[in-house]
């Protein structure tokens with residue numbers, strides 16, 4: 132049933148055309164910024180266009196799910212607020228107030244529409260794309276070409292599956308050259324990622340730190356394409372024991388930096404806490420190896436695998452930390468009580 136209140140017009144074919152144009156422009160911007168030493172304005176423009184294009188394509192899909200153009204518009208434009216009114220008989224009636232808004236639905240609402248229409252998409256990648264766009268809009272957009280390059284590569288399979296499965300079309304046909312460029316870039320990215328992973332396994336990172344090595348990003352351009360420095364590999368260095376000199380080179384921008392601080396940073400970022408919310412640290416410096424890689428709750432170090440001799444208090448079974456190890460298996464409270472008792476005796 133078509134809604135009976137006035138609403139802005141909707142042209143699904145135009146929506147589709149705008150989506151494809153926006154994606155093409157985004158890929159063009161991306162190509163240009165890659166060849167212009169990472170021009171930050173181009174990087175921002177690439178992400179804006181890609182993000183807008185993907186959302187338009189999603190909206191087109193939603194609009195295409197229904198037969199009546201009025202229904203399509205009702206799904207795409209922000210609906211009027213629905214407020215409770217008295218029905219004059221002690222009950223309430225929920226009535227839309229005002230008109231459909233001239234604005235269209237946002238990412239959150241698109242997601243809800245997809246759920247009710249059973250349209251599948253990898254929202255994780257879309258949310259990352261949105262975060263990347265916000266990050267570029269609000270922070271200084273310099274040094275983020277690597278991040279943009281990562282997203283173009285990640286977006287490729289999402290867009291491919293969506294266009295093939297949900298729209299029943301061929302991405303190469305509807306996106307033309309832009310699609311070929313995305314494909315090349317995606318294949319390059321996947322290939323380099325694989326080669327970097329193989330090279331890192333040769334560099335022997337500590338077992339427990341491997342997941343954090345994967346999270347490392349170039350400190351200059353935020354790319355995840357980091358390779359172990361050839362000189363360290365040639366010298367037979369290992370990340371585990373030569374972290375004071377083991378370096379990583381960024382494939383995207385050529386920047387070189389020590390890998391260990393990037394790994395510890397990635398670990399710390401994932402374990403960040405806010406003391407104002409009553410948060411407590413869950414990672415600290417290891418007493419054995421001195422690195423900031425000791426997981427307090429796990430009672431072990433991710434870098435050197437150090438474990439605690441005493442893991443819980445003999446009296447109250449409370450978990451012990453590195454600082455309790457000199458108490459001979461007691462928590463600080465029971466160690467203090469015991470000492471006081473001995474003194475009084």
Ligand SMILES: [Zn+2]
Pocket residue numbers: 277349350351352353354381382383384385386
């Ligand atoms: Zn870089």
Ligand SMILES: [Zn+2]
Pocket residue numbers: 417418419420421422424425432433434435436437
């Ligand atoms: Zn350690």
Ligand SMILES: [Zn+2]
Pocket residue numbers: 444445446447448449461462463464465
């Ligand atoms: Zn105790």
